Amino acid sequence: MDLGLANATAAVVGGSRGMGLATARCLAEDGARVAVIGRTQAVLDSAVEDLTGRGSPDAVGLAVDIGDAEQVTTAFAELGERWGGELNVLINTVGPGAAGNFEQLSDEQWLQSVEDGVLGMVRCVRTALPLLRKAEWARIVNFSAHSTQRQSVMLPAYTAAKSMLTSVSKNLSLLLAKDEILVNVVSPGSIASESLVGWAKSVDVDGNDPYALMQAIDKHFGHPAHMPRAGLPEEIGPVAAFLASRRNSYMTGANINVDGGSDFT
Known part of the structure; x- marks a missing residue:
């Protein structure tokens, strides 16, 4: 299917490996100009080579600690200069969190889970919004987790952070609907x-x-x-790519499970 992404501009946070890279590959194969954002330049360089080979013109990798607001601002300013001040797609795939049951987790681990799972996404969306609003069309896709709907006693902090991310995404879908910027969530299973x-x-x-x-x-x-x-990362990428594309023209505020089957409600 042609997703209508040819020459679209897309930033994938956490796009240098795993589900983020699988998503970036789908965007590249449809002709999008893709920026992958991560921490390690060598890994980013490898991803850029991969994406270029799959058809992404002007692919770029930016080494950014999204826990640092100044670095996030600098990165999106660079993308704005590179792409004429516009951004069509922002995908946030990062969000590790501490594992351990409620009694094992320290205050620091709870706070770090929120930092990793929510605030990095918030910084990226907030900084990218002027670029998204300037574009003819725009989409935001955030990655949550199946544990928000199917609890595990070993993941309370991670799950709480992902639940916050899902809630913020829903709120963003309401806020940005008037701008016709669609905001959706993908909740991968295992x-x-x-x-x-x-x-x-x-x-x-x-x-x-x-x-x-x-x-x-x-x-x-x-x-x-x-x-x-x-599941495999490449089974997530096409779902996220569709949500990020012009083919998705009326779905917003949705949380899409990709989980191999579950008892979600």
């Missing part, structure tokens, strides 16, 4: 991301085997999907 594969290794499970990974998730977190395997 996806074989780099972090989840790394966790699997720590419990002696081959995280690259999606069936073994789902069994480990069931054992340790009680979050089995209806399907017997974990």
